[in-house]
Amino acid sequence: MDRRRFITLVGAGVGTAGYGGTAVGVQRDDPALFEVVFLGTNSPIGAGELLWVDATIQNVGGETGTTDVDFIVGYDPVVEGSQTLTLPPRVREPVVFEFQAGQPSGGHEVFPVRLDTGAHMVTEIVVVTEDGRETVDPALFEVSTVRTNSPVGGGELLEVTATIENVGGETGRTNVDLVVGYDPAIEDSQLLTLGAGDRETITLEFRAGHPAGEGESFPIRVNTGAHKVTEMVLVT
Template sequence: MTKPSRRRLLQGLTTGGVTLGAVQWSDRTVRARRQPNTETETETEMDANAETDTDGSLSVSIAETNAPVPAGEYLQVEAELANTGSTDVRAEATLVVGVGETEIARRGMTVGAGETETIRQGFYTYPVPQDDEFPVRVETPHGVAEQTVSVTAAEALPSARPDDELAVQLGTEVLFEAEAVDSDESQTTIWWVDGERVSSGVGGAWEWQYYEEVSADFWWHEFDERGSHEVTAAVILGDGSTGPGETAEETYATRWEIEVTDDGAVSPSAEGVRPTERVVSVSDRETTEFELEAIDPDGGLDRVVWWLTQADRILGVTELEGGADTATVSMDGGCHTCHVVPWVICDDGTATTLSSRWEIDAVGDGGDENDDDGDDTGEFGLSIQGTNSPVDAGDFLEVTASVTNNGDETRAASVELIVGHDATGVDSETVTLEPGESETLTLGYETYETSQDEQFPVRVESDGVTAETSVQVFA
C-alpha cells in the first residue's frame, strides 16, 4: 500500500450512507417528511400507511430502531415480515430513507407459512450539526412500513487540519486529519466527500499506525473536478461495533469547504532524492539514510511522514518549514522488497508522495550471498485498497486488493482472501503481471448468519506477502 485508496467505498444497496433528505450543513433545520407518491394520495391516507401495510398473507412492520442516535452514528432498522398464510412467501425488503427517498439496503428472504422473520438493515447517518428527524421506510412487494426517526446534533470536533476553507488547483492532493478527541481513547472516523460516504470506518494498518503516531485519523483525496466541494468527517469515540445497545452517546464532526480554481494551491514536490537508485541494497548491519528536498511554491512546508510498506509502519516524521527544506530519515537493516514512501505535507493540507522511489533489496549480513534462498519470495507488492464493510450477515463481503510485480521478469501471482481468527481461505484469483505492472482485484464471499455483531480480520496473501485489515458484520 503506497497511500490510501481514493476509491469511493459506496456500499450501494448494502450499507450505503446518505445525506438525510435535504439536510445540509447550515444553520437551518430541515425536517424530512415523506411526500405523497401520487397527486391522489392524501395526507390522511399517507398517515394510515405509516406503520404497517399488508398484502394477502404477508405483513411488514418496523419492530425496532436504535434511534435517536447522534448524527454520524450507525442507525439500524429492524423489520418483521409475518406470514399468516398456509404457503411460503418469497419477499425482498428495501430500506428507503429521507425526503429524497434514497434506497439504502435491499435484502431478500423466504418467510415460511405461519412464521415471522426479522430483517436488520442500516446506514451511517450524515453528521449534521443540528437535531433532525426524517422517515425510514421498509418496502416489500407485499406492503410498506414507515417510521420517523431522529438524530441529535454532532458536536464540533475540537481540532482538525487543515483550515476549514481551502482553494486548490485541479489535480491537487490534500491530506485531511481529524485529530484525537481524547488521546487515551480510540475513535472511529467516517469520511464523506460531497455528501457521499467514502470510508467504512474500519481502518487498515496504515490508519491504525498513523493514529498511534500522529494522534489523528486521515483521509487523502485528489480533487479532479472543478467547482465547490465538501469534505466531512464524523468521529465516533470507542472502537466497538455500532448498532442497537452499543450506540455512542455523542459524536463529533468537522467540515472543509474546497474550491477547485485555476489560481489555488498546488501539491508540493520532492526533488533531489538520495539514494538516486530505485532499488537500494541494504544489509542487516548497515544504517541507510534516505533524503529529499521538499518544495512548496506557497512557502508552507510542514512535515514529511516516512512510511515503510509491507511492514506498514512509520519510520519517522521530519518537521519542515518555508518554501524549500531538506528531510532525511535513517533505517537500520532492511525489509526485502519493502518500499520507503515519503509523504510531503504542507500547512494547508496539500500533499504529495513518492510511491515507488526506493525499494529495499535486503542482502543479509554484510551482503552474504548464502542468505539468498533464490525463491524470489517477496517480489510481489500487495495491499488492501478497501472493503464494503460493514455488511449485514448473509450479505456479500468484498475486499479490493492491489498486487504489483516488483521483479524484473513476468510472473504469475495467486492472491488468496483469508478471513477470521481461524484463518479460513474463502476466495482466490490468479493474475499474470509484467515487471512493474499492478492490477486491482476484488475478492469476497457470502458472510454467514450470526446472532450478534462481529468484527474480525481479513487478509490477502500472495507468494509469502500479506496485507490485513478488519471488517464488521452486523447480525
C-alpha cells in the first residue's frame, strides 16, 4: 500500500529539469499551455479503499492563463473531480484528487485514470483487488522524452524524435501517432511492439507549411493511445 507508481517529467516545458526538448519550443508570446509534469498514485488498492492521485501542473506557455484540470476515471470516462488553476508562465502547482474504489469484478479490476488540462492529458493504469496485493500490470506505453529540430523554415521537414517505454508488466503493441496543430491532425504514425520494461526511440516527421507573417508556433503531440506529450514548435 505504500508503493507509489509515478510518471515524472512528461511535459515539454522549457526549464523542466532533465527534459531534452529544444529551448526555442516556447516563445515569449506563445499562449498559456498547461501540462501534467508529474503524476503519482497509491495503486494497487483494496476494494472500498481510497485511491489518491497527486500531480504537478505547469504552464509551459508564454502568458498567464487559467484552465480546469479534470480527473477522469474508467474506460467509460467519468469526470470525478476538477480544479481550476491560474498560473503565470513556467510556474507549476500541485493538485490532489481522490476516488473511492468499488468492489472489483472477479476479485481484480484494472482501469485508467487521467488528468486532463484541456491541452495535455496523462493516463495511469490503476489496479483494485480484494486485498490490495500487487498484480502484474498490463502493457502501458509512455512517452519518456521528446525532441524536435524546431525552429524550421517554411516547407522544411520537422523531425520529432521520441523515446517510448513499456512501463507495464506484459509485452504489448501500440500505434505511436504524431498529432499536429491546434486543430489536431495525425501526420505520421509508427507501430511498436515492446516487452515489459523495454524502450525504443523513433522518429516521426511532418512537412511544415509556410507561416502567416514572420513566424508561427503550434503544438505537436506524440500519442501512444494511453499517454501523450506536447511540444510547442516554431516555423519561420
